[in-house]
Amino acid sequence: MSFSPRQVARAGALALALAITACSHGPKAGPQLAPAPQTTPASEIDAILLLLDQGDSGAAKKRINAALKRDPMNPSVQVLRDSIDRDPKDLLGPTSFTYTTRDGDTMSGLAQRFLGNRLKAYQLARYNDIAKPADLVAGRTLRIPGEPPRIEAPRRSEPRPVPAAPTRVKPAAPRPAPVTKPTAPTVNRVAARQARATGLAALNSGNVVRAVGLLRRAAALDPGNPVIARDLTRAERIAATVKARK
Known part of the structure; x- marks a missing residue:
């Protein structure tokens, strides 16, 4: 059985239309979800803070950039980044008061005490032109941003009345044997x-x-x-x- 050229062309057009229809009703791929950002562990924050404590801002900057790639919205990493990149006076303000360091003071401890955040230790060091916070020694005068803490005057207490001496004297009780206190450890x-x-x-x-x-x-x-x-x-x-x- 032979077909005319018109019939062959019509049959080819019909087959093409059926193929397009089948493709349009096929399964569609769902939207691709972006991978969740990785959180920065506390040990990495401490490692960066130790680098800044030793004055190694270059190595600290590399670890900060790597952490921000994994976790760009981490507030602790952003504080450490600003501690290197921004002017400490813009971060902490121009108003300050003096403080003389004591034995046992550290820059991170002072930052927690006066600024409320130990991660601002490098900001406080740069505020005082200190390149290596770990070298802080007792007796150094620092400028602490903010207003000085208020010291309240001690309240006067009313004198207590002295009780009258008893008329009868009781015999003294025997004194207990003295208790030997343990020797306190030597502090150096x-x-x-x-x-x-x-x-x-x-x-x-x-x-x-x-x-x-x-x-x-x-x-x-x-x-x-x-x-x-x-x-x-x-x-x-x-x-x-x-x-x-x-």
Whole structure:
């Protein structure tokens, strides 16, 4: 059976129309979702803060840029970035008061105490033209942004009436044997401060195990120092993170 050229052309057009219809009703790909940003762990924030404490803003800047690529809206990373890029007077304001550092003071501790955020330690250091916050020593005069804290005068207490002496004197009770108090541990703040600085330097260079040992020695030399205790806790947490990654 033979077909005319017109019939062949009509049949080809019909087949093409059926193919287009089938394609238009096929399954459609759903929208592609962007991957969720990765959050920056607290150990990375502490590592950047340690670099700034040692005055190594270049290495800190590289880690900040990498963290912002993963987590661009992280407020802690943004504070650390502004600490390097922006003028500290624009960040903290021109008004300030003087403060003389004491034994055990650190830049991060002063930033937490006066500015309410330990991550602003490098801002406070640059505010006082200090390139390496870890070198802060007792007796240095700093400019602290803001108004000085108000000191309230002590209230006068009314004198209490003296009770009348009793008429009858009771026999004195036997005195208990004196209790020997345990000897307080010897505190060596100078050696503790040196061990802490060496430990932070070891932690900054990646020697976490040596850093933990030095900070534990600093804590033993000055057991009541909250700054050393916080640094030791942070170093032990970084050591645990490094060990878990192996």
